Amino acid sequence: MALPSFREMIGTFGRIGLISFGGPAGQIALMHEEIVEKRKWVDEEQYLRALNLCHLLPGPEAQQLATWIGWRLHGLRGGLVAGLLFVLPGALVIMGLSILYAYAANFGLFAALFLGIKAAVLAIVAQALIRIGKRALNSRFKTVLALASFIALFFLNLPFPLVVLGSGALGMAVATYRPQWLRLKPPIERPAPAPRGALFRGSLYTILGWLLIWAAPMLLILATLGPGHVLWTIGAFFSQLAVVTFGGAYAVLAYMAQEAVQSHHWLTAGEMADGLGMAETTPGPLIMVTQFVGFLAAFRAPNPFSPLTAGIIGAVLTTWVTFAPCFLWIFALAPWMERLEHARKLQGGLAALTAAVVGVIANLTIWFALHVLFGLVRESAWGPLRLYSPDWSTLDWRAALLGVGAAILLFRFRIGIMPLLCVAALAGLALSAV
Template sequence: MLNLPPARRPKFKEALRFWFKLGWISFGGTAGHIAIMHDFLVDKKKWISNSRFFHALSLCMLLPGPEAQQLSIYIGQQLHGKKGGIAAGILFVLPSMFILLALSIVYVSYGNLPWIYSLFNGLKPAVIALIIVALFRVGKKSLQSPLHCAIAGLAFICIFFFNISLLLIIIGTIIIAVLLHYINPRSLLRDQDTSEQELADEKSYFINQISASQTEKFSWKNMVIQLVVFFVLWLMPFVCCLIFLPDRPFWKNLILFFTQTAFFTFGGSYTVLPYVAQFAVGKFAWLSKMQMVDGFALAETTPGPLIIVVGFVGFMSGFNHFHESILMGTVALLTTVFYTFLPCFLYIFAGGPLIEKSHGSQTISSVLKLVSAAVVGVIFNLTIYLGKDVIFPGGVAIAHLDLISLAWILVSLFLLVRLNLNAIYLIFLSLCVGFLRFIAGI
């Protein structure tokens, strides 16, 4: 295999453009975010190698909070230090927060506007196409042996048929890998020729197995400084809310609840949201069950992590508690989002040295490659899960087949694969398709 020239470090402005764009087009939940990030960062720009991408992702999946945002913080940090990590993490969630804020204000002011849902529904077939393309690319690199294929298939069966959480699938995969490592280590290893080819290919990426890390080496001094900075950032808005805003108990409960949610809920959005709903609706009575369902629907139609629905919960909490005040609802939404996503930065900045240290271990690398294979099974499940609802919006039956959505998925695949159309242009075209469907009433 030819030794390709190493990729250059992207300019900070170039990286900012991507993180900003990602914040607007990252539909489809965690797996959708991973697919879009992998397509651009690994395949197109060669900013990070496939092995480093999935190594970091596998470790992020073991942390509470949105894995995709944590991965973006990590990659941003490796590209441009702490400022890169901060920019990537903020831009990942900022567009979806503003979109959800606007939709929340429209929701309480005018009710559900059909044309807004039509616009976002026009995007869904394109998102399915993006995920399908990324699924094949990721699968080609991650499914390197019959064992990897078997793990991917097993992960798909677990999540599709038995609704087992992502966290349990990852933990189960790690257990299987560790057992295989001790019982039959050769089963985790591939032939040496393939490894040599991979090593040569690694050098063509800016962030690769042998590249210098942008993460500071672990020290207790750095750890203490990071914890102090985090505590100050956490404390300042808390104190401001208690001093300048009315009804201190409300703000205290809101901030402490979503801080607790961010730190102690594992397993992805679909395990976090029932917990949030149980307390927000049942214990605190911040909003009704139907409002919670509507918020989930709004979050499904906006880019960014699905957990952004907590912003709608915060908005409705402030809106309802302060007698239909849009201003208090807006403040509550901003507060909720801040305390939900702030810990992600601490996890990556404090845990970055451990991620860097672990990627040099052959044992850990072999274990995490099986985790990467399991992720392929999860992305395949997402493709079917979302694709089914897009193609058969009224239920899986010929009578409910949406021919226009099916046709747009095929057209999108053609545009992406054959014509190599930029995803931004595809998103714009899809919005136009959604608007035209609304006008035509189809």
């Protein structure tokens, strides 16, 4: 199998970065078509093996898969270029849209367009819940685990990292004593992997180097602005998020949205849905919505900078701390890929994480629906339970009508995400005139 030139690889991943719409499923399929089927730079077995590794890691699996392909073709520089080209087009578009949003969010035309987009996002997230649920919940234990994770997040308000990491730990234990509960596939027999000593030394140097790269902007902010500045809070929050984003972007959006809205008060629930709509309409990973959140958070607390300068710094910082760990995971662990395939406990942890993600997305779906459809949602406690009580007099009939219409187009007529968002935006504009 002939490897491509470095220039040829750059051109291919530049094109992939510009047209990688449709979320992780569409992006993984696009790379499979371009890299495996058309160009045959990576064979089917290698591609699936790398995809399994990326599912084990926190962060956007499609971007990590692009990084691994680049690393496989041209080493460190190939991984850097492929990973960056997968992210940069969407990041630049989100940056421009965030600036426009910050200055034009109060304009009637802009608000009307996003009324429809938010309603369409509800249908999109519901579709993601159904698709992932059908694929992930193939045993009774996994179904119970998904239900438990939903209850833990929605009703008990337990910390998201605790639910995710606890599910992984439970899956590792179940894989040891009751593997049939997880329906794990038997490992594929392969030639003996490389010696551990050489792999360990290489991974250690890689981890240390990328930890320094990851921490560099945070150290600069600490030295110049101090730990009380909003930029430090943004960097610390999204650095933590980068470590626990198992299960793809939809899985972590509930935690990020609720923390950004309810704990940090960086934006409203409606604005969070607007940001998700932006990310759905742009190429690259859906987790790029974090850049929108980082921009608004810094834009609204800019001192000592101007609002625009602070917003741009906040967006760049958010993107840096979100994606630098992705390169760390791939460059440190890709050489261990063949050994990881035989790690039964890790496979069990991944299976349990995937099941728990269904409950996480269910939490996100209901939380978004309440805040998009109702102008006022009260939160109360009943013993250890947290309850949401929407004020029915604040129901937005336009958002409800648009949401039902978007669901019909998506589930009945199977319209694509981009056409759906365009139709919903235009419908929101028309209804806002009523």
